[in-house]
Amino acid sequence: MGFVTPDYGTIFWMLIIFGIVLFILKKFAWGPILKALKDREKSISDALNSAEKARKDVAGLKASNDQIITEARKEKDLILKEARDIKDKIVADAKNLANAEAQKSIEYARQQINAEKMAAINDIKKQVAELSVMIAEKVIRKELENTKDQEILVESLLKDLKLK
Amino acid sequence: MTPLIRSFLLFIFTILLSAGISRANETETAGKEGGNTEIFNPGKFVIEHVSDSYEWHIATFGETQVSVPLPIILYSSGKGLNFFMSSKFHHGKEAYKNFRIEHEGKNEGKIVELNETGEVTGLPINLSITKTVAGIFVSVIVLLLIFLNIAKAAKRRTGQAPQGMQNLFEPVILFVRDDIAKPAIGEKRFEKFMPFLLTVFFFILINNLLGLVPIFPFGANVTGNIGVTLVLALFTFLVTTFNTNKEYWKEIYNPEVPWWLKFPIPLMPIVELTGVITKPFVLMIRLFANMLAGHLIVTVFVSLIFIFAVKLGVGGGLGVSVISVLFSVFMLLLDVLVSFIQAYVFTLLSALYFGMASPEHH
Numbered sequence: 224m225g226f227v228t229p230d231y232g233t234i235f236w237m238l239i240i241f242g243i244v245l246f247i248l249k250k251f252a253w254g255p256i257l258k259a260l261k262d263r264e265k266s267i268s269d270a271l272n273s274a275e276k277a278r279k280d281v282a283g284l285k286a287s288n289d290q291i292i293t294e295a296r297k298e299k300d301l302i303l304k305e306a307r308d309i310k311d312k313i314v315a316d317a318k319n320l321a322n323a324e325a326q327k328s329i330e331y332a333r334q335q336i337n338a339e340k341m342a343a344i345n346d347i348k349k350q351v352a353e354l355s356v357m358i359a360e361k362v363i364r365k366e367l368e369n370t371k372d373q374e375i376l377v378e379s380l381l382k383d384l385k386l387k
Numbered sequence: 388m389t390p391l392i393r394s395f396l397l398f399i400f401t402i403l404l405s406a407g408i409s410r411a412n413e414t415e416t417a418g419k420e421g422g423n424t425e426i427f428n429p430g431k432f433v434i435e436h437v438s439d440s441y442e443w444h445i446a447t448f449g450e451t452q453v454s455v456p457l458p459i460i461l462y463s464s465g466k467g468l469n470f471f472m473s474s475k476f477h478h479g480k481e482a483y484k485n486f487r488i489e490h491e492g493k494n495e496g497k498i499v500e501l502n503e504t505g506e507v508t509g510l511p512i513n514l515s516i517t518k519t520v521a522g523i524f525v526s527v528i529v530l531l532l533i534f535l536n537i538a539k540a541a542k543r544r545t546g547q548a549p550q551g552m553q554n555l556f557e558p559v560i561l562f563v564r565d566d567i568a569k570p571a572i573g574e575k576r577f578e579k580f581m582p583f584l585l586t587v588f589f590f591i592l593i594n595n596l597l598g599l600v601p602i603f604p605f606g607a608n609v610t611g612n613i614g615v616t617l618v619l620a621l622f623t624f625l626v627t628t629f630n631t632n633k634e635y636w637k638e639i640y641n642p643e644v645p646w647w648l649k650f651p652i653p654l655m656p657i658v659e660l661t662g663v664i665t666k667p668f669v670l671m672i673r674l675f676a677n678m679l680a681g682h683l684i685v686t687v688f689v690s691l692i693f694i695f696a697v698k699l700g701v702g703g704g705l706g707v708s709v710i711s712v713l714f715s716v717f718m719l720l721l722d723v724l725v726s727f728i729q730a731y732v733f734t735l736l737s738a739l740y741f742g743m744a745s746p747e748h749h
Contacts, residue, residue, distance in 0.1 A: 233614030
């Protein structure tokens with residue numbers, strides 16, 4: 224058998240054997256092996272992707288947490304400021320109201336006092352008139368006894384009597 | 388992974404070391420005995436070691452040859468189908484059922500049909516299981532055992548880390564996929580060709596490596612047989628041709644070259660068509676020549692021992708044997724490298740041809 228002349232017997236058997244081996248391996252070996260490799264690669268890359276996604280989610284969560292805290296802080300400040308304003312306003316209102324009320328009370332008191340005073344004056348005037356009548360009566364009676372004395376008395380009486 | 392690979396390498400090295408030594412021993416015995424009766428013929432010795440034969444020779448002790456007989460299958464118009472074991476030929480010395488192995492002349496090494504007077508009447512159709520075919524059977528069994536097991540493991544352990552044999556071969560499969568098929572064929576189409584590329588790669592690799600193991604049932608020179616490489620190249624050619632697109636044929640029959648290269652003499656189409664044939668032809672020759680050369684060189688180094696033993700006596704032969712064994716071991720180690728490289732090159736070039744079979748329009 225020469226080296227460079229292919230032997231047809233060898234070619235015949237090789238064709239059959241290689242064909243069968245190719246078929247068997249293709250059907251029963253390479254399919255499952257390549258599929259397993261692909262599946263493993265896919266699961267690894269999926270795992271990596273999901274880890275990356277989880278990492279991003281956590282980062283996003285942290286950022287949004289920070290934002291929420293900042294907003295809450297702002298809101299708190301706002302609420303506090305509003306409360307302070309309301310407090311100031313209430314205090315100021317109360318003060319104003321109290322002032323007005325006091326003014327009103329004072330005014331009323333003054334009016335009362337004036338009214339009382341007028342009444343008192345009127346009363347005094349009436350009493351004075353009555354007293355004067357009484358005095359005049361007494362004077363008249365005394366005059367009857369002594370005119371001169373009577374005059375002196377009236378004089379002194381009138382002197383004492385001074386309207387306020 | 389590393390301890391496994393390390394032990395695998397250690398295993399290979401051990402085999403190779405024993406390969407060199409046992410080859411030397413085997414031939415030394417044959418040489419010594421042969422030296423008494425006939426002159427040692429290194430050319431014949433080397434050629435016999437790498438050629439195909441009808442029996443699987445293991446060793447020779449004096450006049451007794453130890454060999455495994457292989458089935459002979461012959462068909463001739465005169466005698467119909469004949470099936471018998473090669474032991475009937477008594478190592479090629481006798482004729483059986485009027486069939487004989489020719490040892491010289493133009494039919495040297497072939498089985499010829501004889502008539503009653505012993506004259507050669509013709510060549511029967513010979514589909515015998517020769518040593519090469521038997522070697523293919525052995526390596527195919529190894530191949531199937533390995534990869535059907537891995538497939539089983541891959542199915543059983545879906546989604547888990549690979550283990551054992553699976554772990555050993557998965558990087559190689561990934562290498563074929565990611566470094567040969569993907570770049571050569573392209574992301575979109577490579578998957579279709581993966582079964583063929585993987586089968587070719589591992590078929591060549593396992594045959595190359597088993598060819599280096601000199602112990603029966605390994606050591607047949609399979610990938611160094613041109614018939615085997617011819618079939619491998621033929622498969623590549625067929626797969627290429629059945630996966631072509633219009634662009635591929637246009638570039639062959641009507642390439643974009645100046646018109647005078649196509650008319651009146653279709654120079655470029657002829658060149659391109661030649662290329663279609665030379666591509667698989669080169670694949671065939673490259674693998675065959677590389678593997679044959681590796682086997683030849685190792686046997687040549689071994690036969691040096693007997694040349695010197697004949698010239699300088701037994702002492703000279705022993706002295707040279709040290710150097711020869713060292714060289715043989717070195718060459719066998721080199722052959723391991725060549726085994727991987729040739730499997731890689733064959734697969735890579737096949738993948739490149741598949742990639743070129745459906746080019747994008749440019």
